[in-house]
Amino acid sequence: MSSFWVVKYEGDQLLGVRVSGRKGRWSFSRVEPLSWSTLAHRSVILLSTSPQAYFFRETLTRGPAEVLSLQAEEKVRGAGFFTGPFEFSLHRISEGPGQVEVGILALERQEVERWLGQLGQGLVRPKALYHQCLALAYLVAGLRTEPVLVAHFSDQGLWLVVVEGQHPVYMRFQAVDEFLGVEGFPVEENVLAVLDYYQRFFRRTLRHIFPCGPHRERLHHLGALEEWSPEFPAWNLSGEDLLTHPEFFGAVRVPASYSLLPETHRSFLRAFEWARYAGGVLFVLTLINYGLVAYWHRQNRILDQELLRTSRILEFGLRELQRDYPPEEVKKLQNYLKWKQKFEKQPRMDEFLWWLASTVPNQTRVSRLEMQRDKNGNYRMRMVFISRGPLARVHADFLRFLDAVRRRASVEDSRFHYDDFRKEARFEIVLRGIR
Numbered sequence: 001m002s003s004f005w006v007v008k009y010e011g012d013q014l015l016g017v018r019v020s021g022r023k024g025r026w027s028f029s030r031v032e033p034l035s036w037s038t039l040a041h042r043s044v045i046l047l048s049t050s051p052q053a054y055f056f057r058e059t060l061t062r063g064p065a066e067v068l069s070l071q072a073e074e075k076v077r078g079a080g081f082f083t084g085p086f087e088f089s090l091h092r093i094s095e096g097p098g099q100v101e102v103g104i105l106a107l108e109r110q111e112v113e114r115w116l117g118q119l120g121q122g123l124v125r126p127k128a129l130y131h132q133c134l135a136l137a138y139l140v141a142g143l144r145t146e147p148v149l150v151a152h153f154s155d156q157g158l159w160l161v162v163v164e165g166q167h168p169v170y171m172r173f174q175a176v177d178e179f180l181g182v183e184g185f186p187v188e189e190n191v192l193a194v195l196d197y198y199q200r201f202f203r204r205t206l207r208h209i210f211p212c213g214p215h216r217e218r219l220h221h222l223g224a225l226e227e228w229s230p231e232f233p234a235w236n237l238s239g240e241d242l243l244t245h246p247e248f249f250g251a252v253r254v255p256a257s258y259s260l261l262p263e264t265h266r267s268f269l270r271a272f273e274w275a276r277y278a279g280g281v282l283f284v285l286t287l288i289n290y291g292l293v294a295y296w297h298r299q300n301r302i303l304d305q306e307l308l309r310t311s312r313i314l315e316f317g318l319r320e321l322q323r324d325y326p327p328e329e330v331k332k333l334q335n336y337l338k339w340k341q342k343f344e345k346q347p348r349m350d351e352f353l354w355w356l357a358s359t360v361p362n363q364t365r366v367s368r369l370e371m372q373r374d375k376n377g378n379y380r381m382r383m384v385f386i387s388r389g390p391l392a393r394v395h396a397d398f399l400r401f402l403d404a405v406r407r408r409a410s411v412e413d414s415r416f417h418y419d420d421f422r423k424e425a426r427f428e429i430v431l432r433g434i435r
Contacts, residue, residue: 004127005039006251008047011155016044017241017248026252027236031245039124045251046115046129048260051157053131054081054106055171057093062100076106080407085109091257093167103167105131107260116262128259132247137161137168139250140210140230147198148228149206151191152213152246155182159213160194162206170198186395187218191225193396212246349379352408352434356383359404361397363387367426380412381431391418394425402429409434 007016014036018029056079060071072090076082088106095101112129119126136150141163150161157175161168174190176182195206208228211219220227229243242249349371360366368384385401387394398416405411410433418425 004043004045005034006045006047006248007034007039008049008132008247010049015245015248017245019252021236023252025234026249028238028241028249030238031241031248036118036124041123041125043125043127045127046119047132047135047247047251048107048111048115048129049132049156050107050111051173051175052082052108052111053133053171053173054079055103055131055133055168057101057103057167057169060100060102062095062098068100068102072102072104076104080410082106082108083410087112087260087262089258089260091255103258105134105258105260107131112260112262126261128254128256129261130251130254130258131260132251133159133161133171133173134168134254134258135247135250136212137163137171137250138253138255139246141168141253142166143230144208144228146208147204147206149191149194149209149225150246151209151211151216151219153182153185153187153211153215153219154213155215158185158187158190160190162194162198164202164204169202170194172197182215182218185218188222189392189395190399191219191222192392193399196396197400210246212243214244216243349434355408356405359401360385361387361401363389364394364397364401378432379434381409381434382428383431384426384428387425387427388423389425390423391420391425394418398425398427405429405431 002022003018003020005016005018007014009015014034015031016034016039017031019026021027054076056075058072058075060068060075063071068090072088076086076088085108086106087109088104090102090104093101093103115126115129118124132152136152136159140148140150142165145165147162147164147169150159150163152159152161155176157173160172160174162170172190172194174185176185191209198204198206207224207226209219209222209225210228210230213219232242232249235249237249364385364387366383367386368382370382372380374380387397395416395418402411402414409431411429412432413430414428416425416427
């Protein structure tokens with residue numbers, strides 16, 4: 001019977017379960033602390049818990065896998081969620097005439113490389129690298145016709161995942177404040193914010209919640225939400241582990257296309273698996289390598305000839321250009337293009353301020369607006385808003401406004417303060433990199 005492990009970090013501790021059996025009839029060990037040495041040469045599914053994860057549903061133009069990948073990468077980059085390099089994966093949800101609906105998951109490349117470094121030290125054979133938010137989603141996917149809110153509350157923070165039918169549609173994470181701790185965490189306000197967002201953008205109402213995680217007791221009795229827990233009679237598992245660490249069990253249901261392992265790493269693992277079971281493959285690979293060397297040597301010669309021909313054409317073209325366009329005219333054109341490009345790169349502050357005015361929540365007034373510009377032409381803006389009303393509403397307004405602002409600028413700092421006596425909220429946002 002084949003078996004593998006599902007592992008994740010909880011704080012500095014590595015936890016995992018051993019999975020055996022086959023699809024639909026899995027058997028799980030209890031969740032236990034592990035070390036990389038115990039996982040040496042074992043097949044493992046890795047679960048990232050990084051809060052810097054980005055998931056969304058998107059409709060792309062139908063085409064080959066490479067074209068879809070390029071479109072998905074552009075969508076992630078255009079969202080502005082990551083300031084540095086990232087890895088992403090996509091899963092086809094449905095296809096229509098000329099269009100494909102996909103789910104896209106993205107994670108910081110640094111997080112992926114951290115896991116790959118751990119694998120190298122432990123000599124582990126990874127099956128896939130998922131984010132735990134997808135494991136939470138696919139644990140309950142397909143079990144109900146109505147949408148379900150999966151709420152996972154741990155020492156790190158609160159993951160809120162909305163699942164419709166067979167797939168997730170929305171995910172949100174809120175970290176636990178180090179000063180307030182778990183006890184001071186505004187659970188109800190965050191849940192209300194997700195309910196409101198789902199109602200406004202998806203035109204549907206959430207009525208069921210699956211409370212889980214080490215601090216799931218804080219998720220009971222949240223308004224009109226009806227509590228529900230999934231059941232898997234064909235699985236051999238601990239009910240307590242299912243409620244406390246559901247991500248370990250949901251990982252076996254996540255589509256393989258959501259794996260964030262780089263393609264080069266997957267190719268290496270496939271070659272490694274073949275090498276384990278057939279030593280003769282090494283000889284075949286050596287022959288292939290010699291064949292590739294001969295092939296690329298021939299291709300290089302063809303490329304050299306093509307480059308020589310292209311170089312001669314360019315030289316002829318340059319002589320024609322120099323004859324038709326004197327150097328002083330070319331210099332004027334270069335200066336014009338340089339200044340035009342510089343102007344186009346500047347943010348349109350009038351457009352941004354107009355957008356900002358239309359985005360500020362109702363019953364909210366601007367108390368202060370400061371703007372500075374550095375020597376590189378980049379703007380830094382500080383805004384202070386005052387809003388009166390109950391905490392749940394004004395805090396939800398603040399979170400929605402903050403999400404909207406993040407799509408147009410980099411948020412350097414944000415603060416929220418609520419005066420219970422005056423029923424008044426004050427929130428401050430500092431922006432950079434306005435687009």
